[in-house]
Amino acid sequence: MPAAVAGPEIERLIQLLARLPGLGPRSARRAALFLIKKRVALMAPLADALQNAMQKIAVCKVCGNIDTQNPCTICTDERRDASIIVVVADVSDLWALERAQAVNGRYHVLGGTLSPLDGVGPQDLSIDALVARAHEPSVQEVILALNATVDGQTTAHYITELLLDARVKVTRLAHGVPVGGELDYLDEGTLAAAIRQRTTL
Amino acid sequence: MPAAVAGPEIERLIQLLARLPGLGPRSARRAALFLIKKRVALMAPLADALQNAMQKIAVCKVCGNIDTQNPCTICTDERRDASIIVVVADVSDLWALERAQAVNGRYHVLGGTLSPLDGVGPQDLSIDALVARAHEPSVQEVILALNATVDGQTTAHYITELLLDARVKVTRLAHGVPVGGELDYLDEGTLAAAIRQRTTL
Numbered sequence: 558m559p560a561a562v563a564g565p566e567i568e569r570l571i572q573l574l575a576r577l578p579g580l581g582p583r584s585a586r587r588a589a590l591f592l593i594k595k596r597v598a599l600m601a602p603l604a605d606a607l608q609n610a611m612q613k614i615a616v617c618k619v620c621g622n623i624d625t626q627n628p629c630t631i632c633t634d635e636r637r638d639a640s641i642i643v644v645v646a647d648v649s650d651l652w653a654l655e656r657a658q659a660v661n662g663r664y665h666v667l668g669g670t671l672s673p674l675d676g677v678g679p680q681d682l683s684i685d686a687l688v689a690r691a692h693e694p695s696v697q698e699v700i701l702a703l704n705a706t707v708d709g710q711t712t713a714h715y716i717t718e719l720l721l722d723a724r725v726k727v728t729r730l731a732h733g734v735p736v737g738g739e740l741d742y743l744d745e746g747t748l749a750a751a752i753r754q755r756t757t758l
Numbered sequence: 759m760p761a762a763v764a765g766p767e768i769e770r771l772i773q774l775l776a777r778l779p780g781l782g783p784r785s786a787r788r789a790a791l792f793l794i795k796k797r798v799a800l801m802a803p804l805a806d807a808l809q810n811a812m813q814k815i816a817v818c819k820v821c822g823n824i825d826t827q828n829p830c831t832i833c834t835d836e837r838r839d840a841s842i843i844v845v846v847a848d849v850s851d852l853w854a855l856e857r858a859q860a861v862n863g864r865y866h867v868l869g870g871t872l873s874p875l876d877g878v879g880p881q882d883l884s885i886d887a888l889v890a891r892a893h894e895p896s897v898q899e900v901i902l903a904l905n906a907t908v909d910g911q912t913t914a915h916y917i918t919e920l921l922l923d924a925r926v927k928v929t930r931l932a933h934g935v936p937v938g939g940e941l942d943y944l945d946e947g948t949l950a951a952a953i954r955q956r957t958t959l
Contacts, residue, residue, distance in 0.1 A: 563853065564826030566814045570807040576800055578792050579785035580778075588778040590850055592808070593815055593824055599777055600812055606771040607793070607805035613767045614794055623794055625765030649791055652764065 567593070619690075621666030621683050623648045631663055638662045640697040642690060644716065646670045646704060654702060662700070665690060670708040671715055684716065691723040701729040768794070820891075822867030822884050824849045832864055839863045841898040843891060845917065847871045847905060855903060863901070866891060871909040872916055885917065892924040902930040 563571075567589060575585035592600040616622070617629035624630055631637060641662025645651050651664050667682045691699055699720060703709035717727050732750035734743060743751075764772075768790060776786035793801040817823070818830035825831055832838060842863025846852045852865050868883045892900050900921060904910035918928050933951035935944060944952075 563824065564814065564831065566807070566811040566826050567824070570804075570811045573800065573804045573807050577781075577789040579781055579789060584780035586853060587850065588780060589811075590824070590853075591779050593811070596812060596815065599774065600808060603771075603774045604805055604808035604812065606767070606774050607801060607808070610767040610771045610790075610794070611797060611801055611805065613765065614797065623764070623768070623791070625767050630765065649788065652787060652791075 620664045621648075621668060621686075622651055622664055636661075639695050641700060642687070642696055642698070643700045643702050644687060645702050646709065646712070650702060650704075660700065660702075662698075667712070670703060670706075670712040672708045679715065682712075684719065687716065688719050688723070691720050691725050696723075696725055698726045698728060699723075701727065703729070705730075705732060821865045822849075822869060822887075823852055823865055837862075840896050842901060843888070843897055843899070844901045844903050845888060846903050847910065847913070851903060851905075861901065863899075868913070871904060871907075871913040873909045880916065883913075885920065888917065889920050889924070892921050892926050897924075897926055899927045899929060902928065904930070906931075906933060 570592075571582075571585050571589045574580055574588050575582045577585075580588060592603065610625075613625035615624060615627035615629075617624055617627055617632055619628045619632045622629040622631060626633070638661050641660065642665050643651075643654065643660050643662050644665045644667060645654065646667050646669055648666055651666060654660060654664075665683065665687045667684065667687070669677055669682055671677055671679065671682065687699075690696060699716075701713040701716060703713050713729055720727050731754060732747060733754060734740065734747065734751045740748065771793075772783075772786050772790045775781055775789050776783045778786075781789060793804065811826075814826035816825060816828035816830075818825055818828055818833055820829045820833045823830040823832060827834070839862050842861065843866050844852075844855065844861050844863050845866045845868060846855065847868050847870055849867055852867060855861060855865075866884065866888045868885065868888070870878055870883055872878055872880065872883065888900075891897060900917075902914040902917060904914050914930055921928050932955060933948060934955060935941065935948065935952045941949065
């Protein structure tokens with residue numbers, strides 16, 4: 558579309574919206590139009606919310622979580638089990654585990670996974686801080702909640718090695734059949750793992 | 759996810775993003791995290807763009823287009839053929855036609871289509887203004903570029919009746935096979951229309 562049609566300010570808004578994950582150029586247009594039509598109910602609150610969040614965002618100096626306080630809500634929550642550190646690659650994984658209410662421990666966000674091909678080495682991740690935390694006397698277990706991909710598992714192995722001399726139990730997520738999953742759609746690796754790690758009824 | 763995990767400002771941002779078309783609760787989370795990580799490169803510009811667009815947005819008093827000037831860029835563009843008025847239901851349809859560079863006339867945005875079931879009557883749409891424009895001596899053709907749905911076609915018929923005494927040619931979009939479309943995926947109505955309105959090679 559020629560820029561002249563909708564005005565430069567609207568075009569700029571569309572361009573920026575199109576950079577969000579999940580929105581393409583076409584849906585960004587739809588989103589912009591939707592915002593413009595709901596100027597009072599949505600557009601103004603969204604502009605304010607962006608400003609507010611921008612001013613308040615902090616990266617937790619303990620675990621690397623993103624929050625509006627530092628240390629973050631989880632690190633300062635006394636009801637959380639301080640003996641468990643759940644290691645995740647990214648804040649989105651932390652959010653996913655929290656949504657599932659899967660674990661009541663604290664977290665450690667690595668900021669990615671080791672990836673030699675992409676030039677991501679141990680110094681690029683928050684691994685030293687994790688090792689230091691794992692040596693604290695209160696910590697008893699480190700759960701490696703990393704993706705079941707090559708990079709995720711490489712990172713898990715690397716961290717396991719580093720934690721050998723810390724007096725902590727190092728565990729990882731179970732492999733197996735996803736809840737609600739059908740066997741004949743699963744890959745061989747998952748099925749083999751599910752059989753190997755079968756549980757007694 | 760408990761609101762306590764990500765901070766109220768971030769949760770508010772996620773809630774508002776989730777109301778955009780094309781983003782659900784889950785992708786809104788991803789989008790919020792993406793924004794937070796690109797605070798300088800994307801989040802700040804987006805907040806500014808929303809503010810800017812919000813201040814500048816105007817609805818064209820002539821045609822109902824959304825622009826940052828009033829009358830809009832199209833209505834004031836002398837290179838546009840003022841003898842043709844393209845009637846669309848919504849600004850998004852106008853944008854679609856402009857993207858396709860389908861027509862060089864001016865537009866008229868109705869603001870919807872007649873829909874007795876939803877309680878949308880002629881008085882809810884910009885129909886009187888269209889009839890007035892169609893009576894201007896410079897106007898020779900009114901193209902009804904409305905959806906090929908029941909509501910769209912009802913609206914087209916209604917407008918055609920109203921324009922009987924105006925000295926304008928009233929036309930509508932052709933029905934037929936979409937460019938790139940395959941015959942065996944098309945519905946019977948479209949195929950019948952494509953045969954009926956076949957063109958000579």
